[in-house]
Amino acid sequence: MIHHFGGRFAEVAYFPIAIPMVGMTVWLILAYSKKLNVLSLGRNASTSLGVNHQFGVIYTLILLSVLMSVSTALVGPLTFYEFLVVTMTYQAAPIYDHRYVFPMSLAIGFLILAGPYFFMYHVFRAQGVVSVIIELFGGIAFLIVLLRKETL
Structure with missing residues (x-):
């Protein structure tokens, strides 16, 4: 079954895969939100506060790329x-x-x-x-x- 969404079609068959992926990714982002607050201070400040800046940026980009890929797969670019x-x-x-x-x-x-x-x-x-x-x-x-x- 296909649902019409804004001129594009969202494949309902993808929902059982997409919903758990989005839920888990959102949970991981929310769990990391305090460190994201520190990362937003910049490289020097976050490093001096004990947060690995390079890992935090890469981790966040990976999580955001998962969310963007799911939305692109469901709705389109x-x-x-x-x-x-x-x-x-x-x-x-x-x-x-x-x-x-x-x-x-x-x-x-x-x-x-x-x-x-x-x-x-x-x-x-x-x-x-x-x-x-x-x-x-x-x-x-x-x-x-x-x-x-x-x-x-």
């Missing part, structure tokens, strides 16, 4: 989706503690995926591709951030 979620999360978060930022990013990510889908199919009764809307707003957010910083 969404270029600016992750950037849009992170940007909106840090704009909305009053604190940079990863124990609070992760659940907020989960909620914002869900709203970014479900919001356009709901409005497109249930309010406007249109049959367009939702990923185009997400990419449009993600690209605009990327340009805004890029122009504010004036550098890559």
